[in-house]
């Protein structure tokens with residue numbers, strides 16, 4: 001199913017999620033990288049050695065959730081943009097999701113945007129808490145989104161709300 | 177149509193350059209190819225195939241396929257996808273296979 | 281091309297000529313110079329880097345090399361290494377190698393002038409060329425190769441159109457679709473004839489979460505439009521890639537982008553008389569070569585996509601091997617075996633993943649053919665008849 005038209009479904013894979021208890025203890029990285037490909041920056045990026053040492057460059061990243069504190073270093077180093085940071089403890093109703101976002105126009109803190117799932121469908125609205133765009137992130141900004149708790153595992157992308165005047169800036173050419 | 181803003185790249189365009197396409201005056205930038213300048217001005221059909229007279233655009237943009245032959249400053253069969261745009265260039269749609277001896 | 285009267289022809293000599301300044305050629309030149317050889321690096325473009333200069337995305341691969349760095353920046357680093365390197369590589373940009381002559385002379389063109397170059401060793405790192413696909417009206421303006429679309433938008437900042445249909449869900453199709461979105465161009469869909477996505481799934485996920493559908497088991501039947509592409513008819517296919525009647529539908533697009541694979545650029549190798557072998561897994565006809573990237577002609581080496589279409593990371597290691605082997609055949613150096621072995625180990629690791637199986641199959645075919653050839657040669661030298 002993974003290799004056909006369907007998008008990766010994380011729950012099918014063992015390296016997908018920490019157990020429920022851990023999820024309630026604070027931020028963690030969710031790595032959606034389920035294919036043996038020659039790639040390893042995530043492992044070297046982690047300052048806490050939470051990503052198990054690769055025996056072979058094709059190994060799948062596996063997180064030790066007792067070590068991972070959701071700092072997000074790995075997120076910004078992953079060329080596959082396959083990592084998100086999830087924090088279900090953000091507030092009573094809301095969770096925090098940090099996603100990589102390499103498009104223009106960039107949202108700004110305080111914006112309300114549409115949160116999209118792995119298939120690009122709108123799942124809910126999200127508030128932009130922060131936009132990280134530091135030099136070391138090398139043009140892969142990280143957007144902090146607060147979303148209703150039940151959606152923290154679904155949100156993978158964002159879109160400015162239709163009618164937002166900046167939305168026109170998404171295209172360099174009017175769609176047909 | 178040109179990319180105005182880009183999340184990764186910053187385009188530093190050179191000096192503005194005037195040239196003509198079939199007599200029509202167009203502008204491009206120094207450092208780009210004739211094909212890129214034409215495309216940016218909305219010209220996509222660059223010529224016609226010599227035998228069946230079908231419209232042709234570019235295809236490979238690296239000088240491999242010869243799909244983009246045009247007449248430039250009187251010289252026929254110029255691959256415009258790899259030819260830099262120059263001030264005052266006279267770019268024309270070429271008829272048939274083009275006259276290789278013409279120097280008009 | 282015009283004829284120029286005042287042509288000056290003089291025979292230039294060099295120890296090693298590297299044809300092609302992509303990752304493979306750059307790595308080869310660097311290694312050969314390190315070993316004290318005189319190297320001439322030739323590329324037909326005004327810049328070094330080959331395919332890399334159009335790759336705006338961060339590359340996979342080993343952190344020890346360039347993983348996580350954007351292709352455009354890898355190109356800059358490699359070119360920088362060349363400048364700051366131990367020896368001097370003589371660079372010939374805007375220069376095309378037109379042909380190879382029996383006596384080992386390369387015909388080189390620059391500024392509409394042709395001159396001969398006589399190298400003692402040649403490393404061919406010419407890269408690959410895009411494949412075409414058969415469908416009705418595939419010659420309409422607006423049907424572009426993926427490389428052309430990249431050149432237009434990432435080099436010149438000109439959008440190829442407003443709405444694109446991508447053909448092919450290999451890495452190139454997926455990445456170029458993503459780059460189109462970044463350049464502010466709509467992508468209508470990605471169409472793939474196979475039953476599955478060929479490229480890396482993390483790349484597929486990037487475009488899917490932007491809402492671009494990937495239609496596997498689909499193909500394009502025709503491009504529509506008078507003077508330029510105005511639409512495309514796509515349909516479903518069965519396992520044998522035959523269109524299924526009644527599944528056709530038209531999509532309004534103004535660009536059809538073909539990303540249906542690359543095939544090695546091997547003209548020079550053929551002209552030289554290197555033995556070629558058809559290996560579809562490596563993109564088509566590839567030169568027979570041994571572990572040291574030496575072709576069947578002892579003074580000609582090959583590296584990168586020209587030796588079989590794979591990846592930049594692999595191209596760089598192959599380039600290293602070719603550079604070391606070519607230099608090693610001119611200069612004696614005790615460290616060579618160790619260096620080559622380390623490179624081969626690196627290649628082995630890079631190809632060991634799920635997506636490397638195709639390369640592995642293709643390379644196995646090549647290896648077997650080389651082996652048979654060796655036996656045949658031995659027979660000949662012992663006076664026995666060829667099998």
Ligand SMILES: Cc1cc2nc3c(=O)[nH]c(=O)nc-3n(C[C@H](O)[C@H](O)[C@H](O)COP(=O)(O)OP(=O)(O)OC[C@H]3O[C@@H](n4cnc5c(N)ncnc54)[C@H](O)[C@@H]3O)c2cc1C
Nearest residue numbers: 300302303304323324330331377406407584585591592593
């Ligand atoms: C869209 C896309 C995305 C990619 N993404 C990745 C990725 O994420 N990771 C990865 O590892 N790889 C990636 N690749 C693959 C990678 O770019 C290639 O495998 C690599 O560039 C091959 O290197 P090369 O040096 O063999 O050839 P090239 O980079 O193609 O360089 C060959 C050079 O030789 C020159 N040349 C050819 N013939 C002549 C001649 N006769 N005279 C003079 N010069 C000549 C060409 O102009 C060119 O500059 C991608 C490729 C594409 C198209």
Ligand code: SF4
Nearest residue numbers: 046068070071072074
């Ligand atoms: S989020 Fe931080 S601690 Fe967790 S795996 Fe990534 S880099 Fe390591």
Ligand code: SF4
Nearest residue numbers: 033039041042078080
């Ligand atoms: S860096 Fe990203 S793509 Fe590479 S192995 Fe790690 S998670 Fe996968």
Ligand code: FES
Nearest residue numbers: 235237241242257
């Ligand atoms: S488009 Fe192929 S040669 Fe110009």
